[in-house]
Amino acid sequence: xxxxxxxxxxxxxxxxxxxxxxxxxxxxxxLDRSGAEPRVLMGRRHMRHKFLPGKFxxxxxRVDPHDWRTPxxxxxxxxxxxxxxxxxxxxxxxxxxxxxALAAIRETxxxxxxxxxxxxxxxxxxxxxxxxxxVARGIVPALAGIRYLARAITPPRRPRRxxxxxxxxxxxxxxxxxxxxxxxxDELEDVAWLSLAAARGLDLPGITHTVLEHLGAKIAxxxxxxxxxxxxxxxxxxxxxxxxxx
Numbered sequence: 001x002x003x004x005x006x007x008x009x010x011x012x013x014x015x016x017x018x019x020x021x022x023x024x025x026x027x028x029x030x031l032d033r034s035g036a037e038p039r040v041l042m043g044r045r046h047m048r049h050k051f052l053p054g055k056f057x058x059x060x061x062r063v064d065p066h067d068w069r070t071p072x073x074x075x076x077x078x079x080x081x082x083x084x085x086x087x088x089x090x091x092x093x094x095x096x097x098x099x100x101a102l103a104a105i106r107e108t109x110x111x112x113x114x115x116x117x118x119x120x121x122x123x124x125x126x127x128x129x130x131x132x133x134x135v136a137r138g139i140v141p142a143l144a145g146i147r148y149l150a151r152a153i154t155p156p157r158r159p160r161r162x163x164x165x166x167x168x169x170x171x172x173x174x175x176x177x178x179x180x181x182x183x184x185x186d187e188l189e190d191v192a193w194l195s196l197a198a199a200r201g202l203d204l205p206g207i208t209h210t211v212l213e214h215l216g217a218k219i220a221x222x223x224x225x226x227x228x229x230x231x232x233x234x235x236x237x238x239x240x241x242x243x244x245x246x
Contacts, residue, residue, distance in 0.1 A: 004240065010184060019126065020085045020158070020159065020160065022089070022154060022161040022162055022163040023063060023091075023098060023145040023162055023163065024063040024103075024163055024166070025060065025063065026060055026061075026100045026101065026103045026104035026166075027057070027058045027060030027104060027164055027166050027167065028059055028060060028107065028146075028167050028212075029058050029149065029168045029169075029213075029215065030058075030059075030116075030169055030171055030173075030174070031168055031169070031170055031224070032170075032171035033219075034171065034172075035098075036194060037195045037197075038086060038195070038219055039194055039195055039196075040058070040193070040194060040196065041054065041058065041191065041194075042056050042058055042191070042199055043059065043111060043112060043188030043191050043192070043200075044056050044057075045057060045186075045187065045188060046189060047188065055193055055203055055204060055208075056203060056208070057204075058166070059107050059108040059111040059112045059186070060103075060104060060107050060108075060111075060160065061107040061110075062103065063100055063103040064103065064106075064128075064130070066128035066130065067100075067102040067106060067108075068095055068096075068098075068099040069104075069128075070128075070131055070141060071140060072102070072140065072141050072142065072143055073117060073118040073142040074118070074142045074143055074144035075098065075143055075144065076097060076101055076143045076146060077144060077146075077147075079227040079228040080097075080146060080148050080227045083096045083231050083246050084096075084097035084100055084141075084165060085097050085147070085226075086233075086246045087233070087246070100167075101167060102141055102143070104146075104167050105117070105141045105143075106130055106131065108183075109134070109183050110130070110183040111185050111188045111191070112189050113173045113177060113180065113182045114174055114176075114177050114178075114183075115134055115137065115139050115174065116142065116169055116173050116174060117139040117141040117142045117173075117175040118142045119138055119139060119175055120139070120140045126230075133178075134245065137176050139175040139176055142173060145169050145170060145173045146167050146168070146169050147168045147169070147226075148168075148227075148246075149166045149167060149168045149211060149214060149215060149231065150165075150210075150214055150231060150234070151163070151164065151165050151166065151232070151233040151237070152166070152207045152234040153234070153236065155236040156236055164207075168215070168224065196212055200213075207234070213231060230245040230246065232244075232245060233246065
């Protein structure tokens with residue numbers, strides 16, 4: 001556990017404490033390694049948001065019920081799916097693991113205008129309007145290239161709690177980018193491709209610092225593409241954060 005991650009315990013100075021159950025959530029790190037230096041896609045949360053205002057983050061959000069029913073072009077690698085099911089808090093299943101990955105893809109479209117998937121003339125009709133843009137552009141979400149990087153659960157007694165899985169996909173998995181470069185959501189602004197060094201210099205949540213460091217280490221040792229690579233899992237126990245490897 002790094003000192004930077006400890007900052008997560010104080011990121012939200014609020015007086016309304018609750019014992020809210022963490023909601024399943026997913027973040028997608030889109031990694032571009034086509035140039036001399038790896039880059040990631042990030043954006044800044046609007047100051048009007050109550051949760052992490054003004055912080056730079058990767059696209060992501062909580063899992064919605066309709067993510068469970070969205071057609072896919074390819075499934076998760078079995079090793080990734082197995083790790084996503086580890087210590088699931090409610091009814092562990094391959095379908096839930098798949099929904100987590102699909103939520104990350106959907107949020108990346110909504111917040112950054114990037115559609116992760118494969119072109120298909122036989123694109124299936126989804127069960128929810130949030131996925132209509134994929135159908136309109138003939139793109140079916142693809143999960144095979146997704147890798148699992150890290151997991152973190154917001155500490156207890158926070159007004160909003162998330163059980164967040166940080167996923168990674170290479171930029172060549174992008175099926176299409178909206179011409180305006182932005183999705184229908186206004187949650188993120190200043191969305192841009194950034195080197196890891198530039199990203200570390202931004203105003204980031206503590207967990208994002210930690211994840212960026214872990215990402216850099218995995219790129220350096222070549223394990224970023226290994227679906228069976230160990231995944232750090234951060235959660236609160238007693239009076240501080242614990243880390244175990246999945």
